[in-house]
Amino acid sequence: MRMKRSDGVETRQKLLEAASNIFADRGYHDATVAAICKMAKANIAAVNYYFGSKEELYAEAWRYTFELTHEKHPHDDGVPATAPAEERLRGAVRSLMKRILDPDSRNFDIVHKEIANPTGLLHQVMTESIEPLRKNFQSLVKELLGDGATEEMVMLCEWSVHSMCLGVMFCREPKYPNSKANIKNMPKVGCPKTREVFLSMGVDALVDHVMLFSLAGIKEFRKQLAGAVS
Amino acid sequence: MRMKRSDGVETRQKLLEAASNIFADRGYHDATVAAICKMAKANIAAVNYYFGSKEELYAEAWRYTFELTHEKHPHDDGVPATAPAEERLRGAVRSLMKRILDPDSRNFDIVHKEIANPTGLLHQVMTESIEPLRKNFQSLVKELLGDGATEEMVMLCEWSVHSMCLGVMFCREPKYPNSKANIKNMPKVGCPKTREVFLSMGVDALVDHVMLFSLAGIKEFRKQLAGAVS
DNA sequence: GACTAATTAAATTGCGTGTTTAAATTAAAA
DNA sequence: TTTTAATTTAAACACGCAATTTAATTAGTC
Numbered sequence: 248m249r250m251k252r253s254d255g256v257e258t259r260q261k262l263l264e265a266a267s268n269i270f271a272d273r274g275y276h277d278a279t280v281a282a283i284c285k286m287a288k289a290n291i292a293a294v295n296y297y298f299g300s301k302e303e304l305y306a307e308a309w310r311y312t313f314e315l316t317h318e319k320h321p322h323d324d325g326v327p328a329t330a331p332a333e334e335r336l337r338g339a340v341r342s343l344m345k346r347i348l349d350p351d352s353r354n355f356d357i358v359h360k361e362i363a364n365p366t367g368l369l370h371q372v373m374t375e376s377i378e379p380l381r382k383n384f385q386s387l388v389k390e391l392l393g394d395g396a397t398e399e400m401v402m403l404c405e406w407s408v409h410s411m412c413l414g415v416m417f418c419r420e421p422k423y424p425n426s427k428a429n430i431k432n433m434p435k436v437g438c439p440k441t442r443e444v445f446l447s448m449g450v451d452a453l454v455d456h457v458m459l460f461s462l463a464g465i466k467e468f469r470k471q472l473a474g475a476v477s
Numbered sequence: 478m479r480m481k482r483s484d485g486v487e488t489r490q491k492l493l494e495a496a497s498n499i500f501a502d503r504g505y506h507d508a509t510v511a512a513i514c515k516m517a518k519a520n521i522a523a524v525n526y527y528f529g530s531k532e533e534l535y536a537e538a539w540r541y542t543f544e545l546t547h548e549k550h551p552h553d554d555g556v557p558a559t560a561p562a563e564e565r566l567r568g569a570v571r572s573l574m575k576r577i578l579d580p581d582s583r584n585f586d587i588v589h590k591e592i593a594n595p596t597g598l599l600h601q602v603m604t605e606s607i608e609p610l611r612k613n614f615q616s617l618v619k620e621l622l623g624d625g626a627t628e629e630m631v632m633l634c635e636w637s638v639h640s641m642c643l644g645v646m647f648c649r650e651p652k653y654p655n656s657k658a659n660i661k662n663m664p665k666v667g668c669p670k671t672r673e674v675f676l677s678m679g680v681d682a683l684v685d686h687v688m689l690f691s692l693a694g695i696k697e698f699r700k701q702l703a704g705a706v707s
Numbered sequence: 708g709a710c711t712a713a714t715t716a717a718a719t720t721g722c723g724t725g726t727t728t729a730a731a732t733t734a735a736a737a
Numbered sequence: 738t739t740t741t742a743a744t745t746t747a748a749a750c751a752c753g754c755a756a757t758t759t760a761a762t763t764a765g766t767c
Contacts, residue, residue, distance in 0.1 A: 258713080274594050276507060280756060290715050295757060363593035364504050365651060381668060399678070402671050403686045410644025411637050421595060438611060441632050448629070456633045460694035467693035482734055482743055510725060520746050525726060714763065721755080732745065737738100 259297045261287040266294075266308035271356035272422055275305055275366045306372050312354035313376050319352070320345040322380055332390040333462065336408075339384055340461070341454045343412045348419070348450055355416060384409065391465050395472045404468065408461045415453060418442050489527045491517040496538035501586035502652050505535055505596045536602050542584035543606050549582070550575040552610055562620040563692065566638075569614055570691070571684045573642045578649070578680055585646060614639065621695050625702045634698065638691045645683060648672050 265286035269278045280294045280301050287293070298304040324345070326338030347355050361369050388405045389396060445453060495516035499508045510524045510531050517523070528534040554575070556568030577585050591599050618635045619626060675683060 277594070279754080281754090290713095291756090292715075292758080293713090296713075301756065360593045362647070363590045364507070378668075399674060402674055404690075406644060406671065406675075407641050407686070407690050410641045413644065414636060414640025417592070438608075441636065444629060444632055445636075456637070459697055460634075460637045460690065463693040463697035464690035467689055488744080509723085511723090520744095521725095522727080522746075523744090526744075531725065708767100710765105710767080712763105712765080715761085717759090717761105719756100719758070721757105723754090724752085725750105726752105727750070728748090730746085730748105732743105734743080735741090737740070 258287070258289050258293060262289060262293060262297060262304070263308055263311045266304050267312045267353045267357070270305060270308055271312075271353035271360070274360035274364055275368070276364070302368055305366070305368050309354070309357050309369050310372055310376070312352065312357060316346045316349065316352035316354045320349065322383065332387055336384075336387045336391065336461070337454065337458050339387060340408065340412055340457055341450065344415055344450055344454055344457070347412065347416050350420065356419070359416060381405075388465070391462075393469055393472070396468070400468060404461075404465055407464060408457070411457045411460060415445065418445050488517070488519050488523060492519060492523060492527060492534070493538055493541045496534050497542045497583045497587070500535060500538055501542075501583035501590070504590035504594055505598070506594070510534075532598055535596070535598050539584070539587050539599050540602055540606070542582065542587060546576045546579065546582040546584045550579065552613065562617055566614075566617045566621065566691070567684065567688050569617060570638065570642055570687055571680065573639075574645055574680055574684055574687070577642065577646050580650065586649070589646060611635075611639075618695070621692075623699055623702070626698070630698060630702075634691075634695055637694060638687070641687045641690060645675065648675050 262283065265283045266278075269283045269286060272278075273282075281291055283304075284291050284293055294301060294304050298307060320342050322339065322342050323335065324338035324342040326335050328335070330338075346352055357369075358373070361373075385401055385405045388408065389401045392400060392404060492513065495513045496508075499513045499516060502508075503512075511521055513534075514521050514523055524531060524534050528537060550572050552569065552572050553565065554568035554572040556565050558565070560568075576582055587599075588603070591603075615631055615635045618638065619631045622630060622634060
């Protein structure tokens with residue numbers, strides 16, 4: 248068995264890197280194989296040679312960004328499994344928000360464009376990767392809500408926490424290298440002032456806020472639960 | 478001065494209607510003038526005759542969906558200006574969530590796609606329309622937080638409430654008439670079970686939940702504020 | 708130096724898109 | 738009814754790019 252040539256591995260890697268950025272910036276349809284190869288300094292035929300098709304490259308690129316961002320920002324943010332549930336939830340929230348706000352992590356950019364303009368090509372790979380994380384989130388919320396909580400309550404609370412985290416997605420600065428978009432009129436989505444303030448606060452302060460709201464909401468739920476029982 | 482012919486007004490209207498749906502389903506780039514005209518049962522030249530260009534039609538269609546959804550779901554949901562702040566906030570939240578969840582209102586579909594894949598063509602029209610609503614939201618939150626609240630706190634709290642409302646956007650069933658998308662593998666974004674549960678709950682229950690979390694969070698903020706002062 | 712993985716340029720194949728024009732049609736005004 | 742201009746229409750225009758394949762070449766590896 249002959250070893251694969253090392254330059255081939257390199258090119259493959261550069262293609263993944265470039266594809267992540269191009270897909271994140273333009274979405275599947277507006278991204279072109281030509282642009283990806285150009286950015287990777289590879290020949291136009293490289294995508295089909297290494298990945299078979301643009302479609303497969305898309306899925307591979309997503310997986311790549313997912314693994315990259317999770318290596319950099321572990322899902323528990325280093326909080327040990329023995330810590331109290333509140334701290335573990337804080338870790339999960341901080342990890343999620345870091346992954347969203349890190350300008351070098353293009354994973355959420357791709358997800359966001361895929362949600363808005365679905366190709367369906369990421370369904371399987373996304374489900375496999377994300378479901379465990381969601382389950383973890385839910386179990387933490389469930390623990391904090393206590394035994395009396397119904398499944399519906401858990402869903403609602405988990406959803407609220409999640410939504411607040413995802414809200415900061417709109418703080419990301421848009422990038423549009425080589426896109427057809429009209430950069431001059433480009434929307435700073437939402438209120439530019441809000442974005443500015445949030446970014447200057449730093450991740451930790453945002454996490455503190457989300458946790459304050461989340462814990463207050465969950466506590467209120469517990470109170471109602473206790474009232475209903477007695 | 479000669480009156481405009483009524484059949485012309487009708488065609489224009491049908492074009493707006495069709496454009497709303499096509500743009501909402503496919504986004505600006507993937508939407509074609511041909512598809513819009515076909516849906517409106519108008520000739521291919523109709524868009525340029527009535528709107529000058531695809532770009533202008535895009536902006537007009539957005540404005541159209543905005544006005545339509547706001548006629549159907551007024552921004553205060555009928556809560557009078559004399560009601561206590563808590564009730565007015567509830568009205569604003571309910572109005573927003575109705576607008577998002579109403580399957581006939583395509584306004585948020587267009588916004589969502591524009592955010593994910595910006596053309597910049599809606600910047601002005603969106604800012605003009607949305608800014609007053611945001612200001613209203615903020616002033617309600619500010620009132621509930623009380624006098625001691627800093628601008629940053631108001632922003633954070635308003636943001637949280639808003640994020641939770643926007644979270645239900647992912648409950649919308651995707652539509653993709655005639656799109657290139659691969660319907661079979663189409664992602665039911667997020668957890669399908671969650672969507673199902675939420676939709677079966679109805680808007681009012683979801684509003685109650687968002688308000689429970691929001692008010693609990695705001696109350697907690699006030700508590701900290703009081704503690705800091707004393 | 709033989710083998711084959713990797714690269715390359717060029718060809719293949721395929722499909723549209725937004726917009727304009729000029730002629731035909733139609734509804735309303737005179 | 739005639740006039741008139743708004744509307745509709747079909748066809749043409751003009752611009753353009755996309756993903757993939759092939760066959761020849763280059764360059765590591767054994």
